[in-house]
Amino acid sequence: MIHASKIIVALDFHDKEKVMETFKQLQGHPIWIKIGLELFYSLGPQAVYMAKERGFNVFLDLKLHDIPNTVFKALHSLKSLPIDMINVHALGGLEMMKNSAAAILEYEKKPLLIAVTQLTSTSPAQFNNELKFNGDILDHVSHLALLAKSAGLDGVVASPLEVEIIKRLCGKDFKTITPGIRPLGSASDDQKRITTPKEALTIGADLLVIGRPITRDPNPRAALERILHGA
Numbered sequence: 601m602i603h604a605s606k607i608i609v610a611l612d613f614h615d616k617e618k619v620m621e622t623f624k625q626l627q628g629h630p631i632w633i634k635i636g637l638e639l640f641y642s643l644g645p646q647a648v649y650m651a652k653e654r655g656f657n658v659f660l661d662l663k664l665h666d667i668p669n670t671v672f673k674a675l676h677s678l679k680s681l682p683i684d685m686i687n688v689h690a691l692g693g694l695e696m697m698k699n700s701a702a703a704i705l706e707y708e709k710k711p712l713l714i715a716v717t718q719l720t721s722t723s724p725a726q727f728n729n730e731l732k733f734n735g736d737i738l739d740h741v742s743h744l745a746l747l748a749k750s751a752g753l754d755g756v757v758a759s760p761l762e763v764e765i766i767k768r769l770c771g772k773d774f775k776t777i778t779p780g781i782r783p784l785g786s787a788s789d790d791q792k793r794i795t796t797p798k799e800a801l802t803i804g805a806d807l808l809v810i811g812r813p814i815t816r817d818p819n820p821r822a823a824l825e826r827i828l829h830g831a
Contacts, residue, residue, distance in 0.1 A: 609820075623650065634659045664813055688717065713754045715744065716743060755775025756777070763804050763805045772804075783810075
């Protein structure tokens with residue numbers, strides 16, 4: 601049995617009626633809700649308040665990535681929102697992440713601050729041939745995780761395949777938030793580096809981001825409960 605507090609349901613769509621219906625379906629389970637670019641650009645802060653009013657923890661997934669001062673000011677401008685976790689992009693560098701950590705200290709209730717390492721939609725071939733990074737993804741993600749830890753962040757977003765080495769390098773209390781989670785029998789969609797929910801937790805992942813296998817199901821509540829029971 602997987603505890604619902606380990607699950608982050610990604611609402612990667614923009615329709616307000618669908619959001620409200622999904623909330624209704626999932627209410628009562630102590631899950632997290634991920635509000636990403638599409639939903640935040642559509643409904644703005646209203647999406648955060650809607651989720652909190654229904655008792656969900658909120659992960660504001662904006663992947664902030666800009667010069668250090670701009671990211672600091674962006675985080676400062678979000679400090680009135682009742683969020684529980686927010687992220688920046690580790691490729692913004694050490695100074696940007698340090699500025700981000702400083703901005704979070706201004707929040708009345710400090711949310712978790714995490715850094716995106718490498719998107720789980722990136723394949724090894726894309727990483728080397730298209731993006732022109734040297735070495736392999738695991739080394740790259742490990743380096744960015746260490747950089748995030750040194751900047752004072754609480755954890756990283758990474759594939760479950762990279763969790764074990766991140767925990768070994770950064771410590772068991774350094775959070776790993778893992779997209780690329782697909783229950784048995786689910787389509788992989790555009791995700792490349794994936795595991796099942798049970799596999800990810802066995803490896804040591806702290807929070808599992810699951811979107812389409814739940815939100816595209818005709819019965820999102822039933823889909824969530826299948827996952828909680830080990831699907």
